[in-house]
Amino acid sequence: MVDVELRHLVTMAAIVEEGTFGRAAARLGYTQSTISQQVAGLERSVGGALFERPGGPRPVRLTPLGSVVLEQGRELLAKADALSDAIDRFKAGGGRIDIGTFQSVSHVILPPLIGRLRAEQPGCEIKLIDMPAETPQIGDLDLLFYDRPLDDGVEQLRLVDDPYLLVARPGDLPAGPVALTALDGRPMIGCHETCDQVWMEPAVAAGARPEIAFRTPGNETILSMVRAGLGWTALPWLALYGADARSDKRLALHPLEPAPTRGIYLHWPANAAQSPLAVRAIEISREIAAEVSASWAAAAGR
Template sequence: MRDVELRHLAAFVAIAEEGSFGRAAARLGYTQSTVSQQVAALEKTVGGSVFDRPGGPRPARVTPLGAVVLERGRELLARSAALGEAVERFKAGDGRIDIGTFQSVSSVILPTVIRRLRDEHPGCDIRLSEEEPDTPQIGQLDLLFYDGQVDGDVERVKLLDDPYLLVAGAGDFPDGPVRLARLDHAPMVAWPLDCDQPEMEEALARGGAHPRIVFRTAVNDALLSMVRAGLGCAVLPWLALRGANVEADPTLSVHELRPSLPAREIYLHWPAGRTLSPLASRAIEIAVEVAGDISGSA
């Protein structure tokens, strides 16, 4: 039965539904002889007649064997049609995409990326994983945003440089840039010592600033709440401050640092050597565009 072809089944079903070879041929856009050949090929495969052919104007009738083939054949044709529709939807951008992300990207870049993807492909399934391990791996993710380059067999594109800024209580520092030396022994709240945080604190030390870390948390909102409460200042990337809309908060002030610290680098990664889905490819294009727009507004 492995030699049964869908085109043979389609001809058989058309004849059964139309009642004649001629009407089935017209429906399928074939000649009547072609339809007859396809039915003959089907009967050879299944080992018996699927139609009684009374001749003349009387309709062709399905045999008992034909009834079995008709029932299962319709199921196969329906599955084939469903497969074709699913493939077309996939090519058009529907399907599922798994994205690894982190706080700043989730707040600032991803909302626009996801909205545009959903506008273009309403049937897509977008799933996010927000974890920031010390040694990130892309694993089964389609895309991974990370503040740095991920090791392994991946391809990547740099989205933007994310400069570090000082955020403090309103009036804690004069308006304008703040010299790093002013932060020496100053109370400060900070991220845990993972990702780029150790490098940032080493850069502070090279600039002569050895702040007194009084509290650490990986949650941006919690850090900013500690600054508002007067526990100390914080040095955070611009993207994190933008995501929290700090500039609109009158209780906080934002300052550039002098000399400036090396900016955090934001990358988008995807598995090397793996064929990307149209949805993943489009997500990369949109993320690059969004990051460019954001960088231009910094």
């Protein structure tokens, strides 16, 4: 393999563009003897003369070998420039980030998160992966949103305390909070067992036995079933906020007492170097979570 230094290729290109060693030296800030030494070193590396030197004021010309070296050298210089630019963009927060997510986060936290990241780094690449409700793995992801802490090989940040609300039709119940015991024997529209477990266990502990009429993983479908009078549901505030359920006159939202609450967590690989883009995503997620929490506090009249 030929041992070629990029600085020697820069010098060679400058000589061709300027026509003489002297003008190339002035452009690059070298002495003419330094330019000659660099060309000599490059010629030793490639095993042949690169320039024809006619002497006097006439410009130097490339030899056939010089033309080959310069053609390939320009490609190497372009790739080196691209590498330098990519490194600079990475350090500034560019690059790519892979994020695992789920329904509620995708509707509420991710849109402003992606918007802010792209406003700061228009060239960044963001890939979203919908995670299974059961036992998600962080794998090769940079970040993972999930509604409970994970145990293996991750660091985590609890972003939001997300209380469950009872969703019924207007007139089904008096306005205001509803005791968990009121769910006893009521047909309920469930989401999936992992999500429903958060409110089902406290309800059972309080002495209620809700009946899950059926389950569907889509929040919009669940709310449509409630509108149709097929049952009530218990959904977390974040899901209802994302579905704009508060402004739907066909639905009535009631705090549950005692209030079942899930956590929304952001996870990332433990003991792994994070990209500046991932670090910034964590910072922005924290800011958005504070805004969402403030919206819930205002809605709850706190």
